[in-house]
Amino acid sequence: MDVTPDYDFQGATFDLKVPEDREILRFILSQALYGEATGVYCGKSLYAAGSLEAARFYVRQAKQELAHLQLFADIFRALEMKPLPAHWVIRLLSSHNNYYPLKVLMEHAIGEGMVLDIFKDILLQTLPDDDARVPLIKKKLRVVCMEEQEHVAWGEKETKRLLAEKPWLATPYYGLLELQLSVLPALVRAFEKRVGKHPVLKHLPGFLEHVRKRVWAQGRQLGFVPEKRPGLLGRLWAMGYGAALFVRSQFARSQSRLEKIYIAELGLDGPRGGSSGPSSSASDDDDDDAAHAVNGEASSHAAPGSPPSRASA
Numbered sequence: 001m002d003v004t005p006d007y008d009f010q011g012a013t014f015d016l017k018v019p020e021d022r023e024i025l026r027f028i029l030s031q032a033l034y035g036e037a038t039g040v041y042c043g044k045s046l047y048a049a050g051s052l053e054a055a056r057f058y059v060r061q062a063k064q065e066l067a068h069l070q071l072f073a074d075i076f077r078a079l080e081m082k083p084l085p086a087h088w089v090i091r092l093l094s095s096h097n098n099y100y101p102l103k104v105l106m107e108h109a110i111g112e113g114m115v116l117d118i119f120k121d122i123l124l125q126t127l128p129d130d131d132a133r134v135p136l137i138k139k140k141l142r143v144v145c146m147e148e149q150e151h152v153a154w155g156e157k158e159t160k161r162l163l164a165e166k167p168w169l170a171t172p173y174y175g176l177l178e179l180q181l182s183v184l185p186a187l188v189r190a191f192e193k194r195v196g197k198h199p200v201l202k203h204l205p206g207f208l209e210h211v212r213k214r215v216w217a218q219g220r221q222l223g224f225v226p227e228k229r230p231g232l233l234g235r236l237w238a239m240g241y242g243a244a245l246f247v248r249s250q251f252a253r254s255q256s257r258l259e260k261i262y263i264a265e266l267g268l269d270g271p272r273g274g275s276s277g278p279s280s281s282a283s284d285d286d287d288d289d290a291a292h293a294v295n296g297e298a299s300s301h302a303a304p305g306s307p308p309s310r311a312s313a
């Protein structure tokens with residue numbers, strides 16, 4: 001897998017001997033550490049996994065996220081830094097979701113995609129190679145990036161499958177993407193005064209724009225971002241729908257699956273226990289569609305961002 005950066009910092013690097021640079025890096029690494037700690041909870045998706053393939057993936061991913069957590073702790077030790085508490089935006093973006101369709105989109109496809117942007121584009125380019133500690137850190141970070149790429153690919157595959165099964169998800173998915181992108185600038189506000197002066201920070205506005213465009217293209221490719229951005233009313237409707245689904249998901253109980261499908265998944269449901277072929281990974285999410293409870297629009301096939309034909313949010 002390729003871990004070539006997408007955004008070019010044009011050789012700008014931090015200086016690990018300068019206190020201000022160390023403070024900025026400490027901030028970035030602290031967000032990464034928190035993200036990896038919450039990433040371990042992907043193991044909770046085992047409960048909602050609707051196929052052996054999904055179960056295998058989440059077991060593997062949880063082990064990888066635990067290893068990433070340890071790796072970032074090692075980076076803190078190597079650079080002699082102490083972690084800070086996570087920024088509220090990171091805590092919000094990585095809050096756990098019991099509603100499987102939202103977990104797949106927000107955490108795996110979009111969330112881990114942004115994590116990858118930070119590891120691959122910022123850390124791999126701006127950690128200074130002339131520091132003796134950095135080459136080993138980068139070597140390990142490249143492995144992390146390759147694993148994060150796999151997590152994103154899984155999230156995208158599951159997102160597409162869920163959208164095909166439940167087309168109504170397109171509107172709240174789109175609204176949540178708008179909301180996620182709208183809180184991102186708050187992350188870099190702490191550095192705003194120094195953006196013009198610091199060689200790395202002066203790239204931040206360009207990097208943010210790059211992330212925004214990449215996520216937008218990702219949403220379009222997954223099929224829930226409309227070709228033309230909807231007007232204000234459409235965006236507000238989608239964001240309200242997405243936010244309502246998100247709030248609902250915070251109180252949702254995940255539904256266990258494997259004990260209901262294991263015989264078919266193991267191929268033991270055919271004649272004389274023979275295989276009729278493993279079932280698809282369908283129905284791994286909460287059949288008690290959250291949207292039914294949110295606004296009764298679950299069967300709507302409206303285009304993303306389209307206001308409803310009746311006011312229901």
Ligand SMILES: [Fe+2]
Nearest residue numbers: 036039065068
């Ligand atoms: Fe990770």
Ligand SMILES: [Fe+2]
Nearest residue numbers: 039112148151
């Ligand atoms: Fe990950």
